[in-house]
Amino acid sequence: MIFPLKNVNIVPNLLALCPVLISFLLLYCTIGDAAVNDYKLTDVGAIIDVNSQNGKEEKTAMEVALKNFNNYSKTNQVVxxxxxxxxxxxxxxxxxxxxxxxxxxxxxxxxxxxxEAALVADVGKKAQVPVISFAAPTVTPPLMPLRWPFLIQMANSQTSQMNCIADIVRAYNWRKVIAIYEDDPYSGDSGTIALLSEALQKVDSEIEYRLVLPPFASLSEPKRVVLDEMLNLLRTQSRVFVVLQASLPMVTHLFTEAKRIGLLGRESAWIINESITSKLKSLVSNSVLSSMEGTIGIKTYYSTTSSSYVQFQKSFQTEHIEEAEANSTAGSHALRAYDSITIVTKAIERMNSTNNDSRVFLKEMLSSNFSGLSGTINFKEGQLSKTPIFRVINVVGEKYKELDFWIPGRGFFKSFPLENGKDKNGDIGNAPSNHLAGQIVWPGGLNLTGPKGWRIPTDMEPLRVAVTRNPPIDNFVKMESPGKYVGFCIDLFHEVLTHLHGSYNEYDLPYDFFPNDGSYDDLVDHVIDKTYDAIVGDITILANRSKFVEFTQPYTESGLSMIVPIEREGSAWLFMKPFTWELWLLTSGTLIYTMFVIWFLEHRSNDEFRGPWKNQISTTMWFAFSSLFFAHREKITSNFARVVVVVWLFLVFVLTSSYTASLSSMLTVQRMKSPRDIDWLRENNLPVGYDHRGSFVKDYLVNVFKLNPMKLIKLEGEEDYLNNFQNNNIAAMFIELPYQKAFLNKHCKEYTAKAASYRFGGLGFVFQKGSPLARDFSEAILSLSENGTLKSLEDKWLSPSPKCLTNSTSAEAESLSVQDFWGLYIISGATSTICLILSLLRLQRANQSTASTPDDITFWKKTQRHLNTAGSLKILERVPTLALRQDVHEWSTPRWDYQLSNSDSESQGTQQASHSAEIEIL
Structure with a gap:
């Protein structure tokens, strides 16, 4: 089947499809817009000085932080x-x-x-826009959160920096510093000078001079202006310079001219704060950095070992390319800038995407709590809550090296301390210290020790040194003629200058002496009001004086001593005092015992110890007592007796020598009649003298000793002391210990001092408060004390007079006791006893060998019989057989009959009453 073709017009059909196509296009655009709107955009403003080195680093750091965030975040983008x-x-x-x-x-x-931050914070307050500032006020204003409620400070105040600088000053005992800063056309020094002065006062230092440089931008000839200002520093003593704030061009001219006029020598020290330390990288290729060699600076410490820092550093070097800075490292300013962006991005992520309230945004940022590149990020009342840790740096050549860490309130650490006092290597020996442990290269190439920090000004007028015209004792200071002074203090002053000149080159101290007749308090007041620069004399170091003047190390001790006249104590029994009564009893007992032993050993063989009992006792006693003076004349025939006598005479010799020495000491010792002390003066209300030059002495006597002020008499020098004592105007006198020594060295026979004295701080030289000369003089006095020079001066000016060289200073000599000689008495007693026993044994053996028949009489019975018959021996006729024995001595007596006692007759039995006897004398 064939279908016929039909003509159709397609144009109207296409027109009919246009609404559909348009709908599809609108839908696509809507979906695209929705996809874009899924990212929340946040606009952030940054106000920096893009022409400065810090500004360039901050810009790069913020860009790196935003790039990291935008690449990571899927919901938020920051512009x-x-x-x-x-x-x-x-x-x-x-x-x-x-x-x-x-x-x-x-x-x-x-x-x-x-x-800048304050003005921008005012703008932010009006617009209710949060402001994150890289700066903080020097001193936090009161009610700051109410005045700038939208301000967040990513920096700390300068209080910690000033405390760190003060600790450096204390570490080297610098007493004065010079503060240098460039004037700010908007705020001057912003209170930095006040903070530094307060911190220095805590370490016993002060600001001697303030050098204010005009703003560099206002100078048409900055080199000439800076040079003229620096020349003023040559008139100051301090050589410790603290640069608080200065622009980079000003720093360049400052150090160039300082080196040119010699302010960077071996005695100088330069300290720069963090604002200048952060600019050193800009001077690396500049010859100015080499002129800063030896300068000490401080910078905020941050960790460089974390992974986040390493990653940031790589990105930073990649982005920071301009001006051939690709290899430069980010400074503390860049790290704070990076952390500021991190604060913002973390707050954005925590907020609801639909919430744009600025107060909520501010609250989220203030609640930040994380470890950033610059340290812990945590806020309290709009400020960083954690105090920073600083690192000390030292400029060496054209670079700088990092030294110790400084933690507020703890001091310096050789390495960064972690928990339990250990460092990152686990070393537990990292203890805090008040001194810098790192080796520092100082200006002028001084490496071993820190510079002394001061120098005598080139055009300084001679030091005005006050001396006491009329001291209590002229051994210390004496004016021989107008302008010529001698004495212990004057010689010591010259020795100190000689020592300092040898220890420090160019230590030439010009000075002039000015005599003064006022009291010592008046002299000190004149130093306080700067009439005099120093005092050379016998000035006592007191607490109330030390508050206003600077004392040197004491060159001699001081204290309050009580002087009284000497009165000897008489005693009828003084001759008995050299020995204690126990020693007298022991000596008497030993004498009697020795007397008996000698008699026993001698009376059978020595005619001088024979005869009636009365004669024997008197002879023996005479021998014993005369031996005390080595005047005995009786002959000793027995060997045993000779041994006893030798030991006895040795004992006598020691005793007599000791007795003589002890008695001589007691006869010459200086003693007082009765105890004389403060209580004695107070109870008897006696008049007391004191030297008028030591005005504090009167206050001490009244307030401490509670003496009657009406009984205190003012004395004026050594001659007045003697006159008042001789006229009985005073019962005692109180003078300082050095004067007491000098006074008694001359008058030791007439006066004595109480044993106990009341100590003070010593005698020293006086300088104005904060004078660096005091420290150098103290070190010199210590050195002179150690090498013997001070002792030589004391021997020269404070040595005793010839009549006092052998004078005893003790109050009373002690009696000799048994403990001093018990060894001798044991030897003497043991020798006598042994000789007696041996003699008795030999006597018994001889009797047994000559007896015709044995008997049973005991040894002690025979000894008793021997003693009983000692004085009644009769010999009727000479026995010729005695001569036949070689070991028998012949003795004769007018009485030849040997009369036996009743006891002997009973014991012998067969023995006759009258019997010729043969007697062996052993």
Whole structure:
């Protein structure tokens, strides 16, 4: 079947399809718009000085942070709008208004100075836009969160920096510093000087001079202006320079001119704060950095070992290419900029995508709590809650090296401390210290020790040194003629200058002496009011004086001593005092015992010890007592007796020598009649003298000793002391210990001092408060004390007079006791006893050998019989057989009959009453 063809017009059909096509296109566009709207866009403003090195690094760091976030986030995108502040607070405020109005930014980041941050924070407060500032005020203003409620500070105040600088100053005992800063046309020093001064006061230092340099931008001839200002520093003593704030061009001229005029010598020290340390990288290729060699700086510490930092550093070097800086590392400013973007992005992620409330956004940012590249990020009242840790750096050549860590309130650490005091290597010996442990290269190439930090000004007037015209004792200071002074203090002053000149080159101290007749308190007051620069004399170191002046190390001890006249004590029994009564009894007993032993050993063979009992006792006693003076004349025939006598005479010799020495000491010792002390003066209300030059002595006597002020008599020098004592105007006198020594060295026979004295701080030289001369003089005095020079001066000026060289200073000599000689008495007693026993044994053996028949009489019975018959021996006739024995001595007596006692007759039995006897004398 064939179908016929029909002509159709297609144009109207295409027109009918147009509405359908349009619907499909609209639907596609709608879907595309919905896909785009799935990303929430956030506009962020950044106000920085893009021409500065810090500004360039901050810009690169923020771009790296945003790139990382935008690549990672699937729901949020952040767009940053940069504006150049050119370092002007007004330009920063104008840029903030433009960003808020035109770019509709939701947060503003940047502002390197507090002046910029404060103005931008005012703009943010009005527009209710959060502001994250890279700067913080030097001193936190009161009610700061109420004044700038939308401000977040990504920086700490300068209080910690000033405390770190003060600890460096304390580590080297620098007493004065010079503060240098470039004037800010908007805010001056912003309170930095006040913070530094407060921190230095805590370490007993102060600011001697403030050098304010005009703003560099306002100078047409900066080199000449800086040189003129630096020349003023040559008139100051301090050589410790603290540079607080300065622009990069000013730093360049400052150190160039300082080195030119010699302010970077071996005695100088330069310290720069973090704002200048962060600019050192800009000077690496500059010869100025080499002129800064030896400078110490501080910078905020941050970890460089974390993976996030390593990754950031790679990205930073890739992005930071301009001006051949591809190998440069990011500084603390760049890290803070990176962390600021991180704060913003983390807050955006925590917020609801439909919530655009700026207060909620601010709250989310303030609740941040994470470990960023610059440290822990946590806020309290709009400020970072954690105090930063600083790292001390030292400029060496054309680079700088990092030294110790400094932690607020703890001091310096050689390595970074972790928990339990250990460092990252596990070393537990990393203890905090008040000193820098790292080796520092100082200006002038000084490596071993720190510079002394001061120098005598080149055009300094001679030091005005006050001396006491009429001291209590002229051994210390004496004016021989107008302008010529001698004495212990004057010689010591010259020795100190000689020592300092030998220890330090160019230590030439010009000085002039000025005599003064006022009291010592008046002299100290004149140093306080700067009438005099120093005092050379016998000035006592007291607490109330030390608050206003600087004392040197004491060169001699001081204290309050009581002087009284000497009165000897008489005693009828003084001759008995050399020995204690126990020693007298022991000596008497030993004498009697020795007397008996000698008699026993001698009376059978020595005619001088024979005869009636009365004669024998008297002879023996005479021998014993005369032996005390080595005047005995009796002959000793027995060997045993000779041994006893030798030991006895040795004992006598020691005793008599000791007795003579002890008695002589007691006869010459200086003693007082009765105890004389403060209580004695107070109870008897006696008049007391004191020297008028030591005005504090009177206050001490009244307030401490409670003496009657009406009984205190003012004395004026040594001659007045003697006159008042001789006229009985005073019963005692109180003078300081050095004067007491000098006074008694001359008058030791007439006066004595109480044993106990009341100590003070010593005598020292006086300088103005904070004077560096005091420390150098103290070190010199210690050195002179160690090498014997101080002792030589004391021997020269404070040695006793010839009549006092042998004078005893003890109050009373002690009696000799048994403990001093018990060894001699044991030897003497043992020798006598042994000789007696041996003699008795020989006598018994001889009797047994001559007896015709044995008997049973005991040894002690025979001894008793021998003693009983000692004086009644009779010999009727000479026995011729005695001569036949060689070992028998013949003795004769007028009485030849040997009368036996009744006891003997009974014991012998057969023995006759009258019997011729043969007697062996052994």
């Amino acid at each position: 940053i709008h940069f504006h150049n502040s050119s370092g002007s607070p007004f330009d920063a405020a104008s840029a903030a208004e433009e960003l808020i109005k035109e770019k509709k930014v939701q947060v503003i980041i940047g502002m390197e100075t507090w002046q």
